[in-house]
Amino acid sequence: MKEEYSSGGKQFMFVLLWSAVLYIACAAMMSAFGNYAFIGGIISVLVFCVFGFFVLTHYTARFTYSLKNGSLRINRMIGKRNKEVEFSCRDITRTAFGEKPDDFAKPIQNMRISVFSRKQSMYIEYKTKDGKSASVVIEPSEKLKRRIEKERNSIDG
Numbered sequence: 292m293k294e295e296y297s298s299g300g301k302q303f304m305f306v307l308l309w310s311a312v313l314y315i316a317c318a319a320m321m322s323a324f325g326n327y328a329f330i331g332g333i334i335s336v337l338v339f340c341v342f343g344f345f346v347l348t349h350y351t352a353r354f355t356y357s358l359k360n361g362s363l364r365i366n367r368m369i370g371k372r373n374k375e376v377e378f379s380c381r382d383i384t385r386t387a388f389g390e391k392p393d394d395f396a397k398p399i400q401n402m403r404i405s406v407f408s409r410k411q412s413m414y415i416e417y418k419t420k421d422g423k424s425a426s427v428v429i430e431p432s433e434k435l436k437r438r439i440e441k442e443r444n445s446i447d448g
Contacts, residue, residue, distance in 0.1 A: 396424035
């Protein structure tokens with residue numbers, strides 16, 4: 292089973308809205324510095340750089356989740372750069388849905404489109420090949436969530 296996600300019109304509207312809000316906030320900040328408006332300008336550039344990073348890593352990325360032969364492969368492609376996570380369903384130690392769990396292994400790799408909403412998020416903690424715990428968050432469909440849990444439970448017995 293394979294699913295592919297990329298951003299659409301909803302995410303584009305979020306980007307436009309947040310850009311407008313940041314633009315107004317940065318303009319107000321620059322005017323607040325008075326004669327030292329260049330300081331506000333430097334802060335504004337930094338704010339838009341951070342905003343650009345989030346837009347790039349979430350909204351312009353293409354996410355692919357594939358489950359084949361008991362192995363889950365998660366791929367994030369931005370342009371021609373790939374970041375991939377692959378592990379067996381038998382290596383999954385636990386899962387959580389919705390809110391971010393506090394006790395999962397850190398850092399949690401973010402492989403989902405949404406920046407703010409966590410309603411569709413599936414947090415997965417798994418053992419790596421060298422025995423360490425790692426975590427990843429994805430936004431699969433309900434069908435894929437059920438298939439992952441089924442694969443995990445069929446292996447557990």
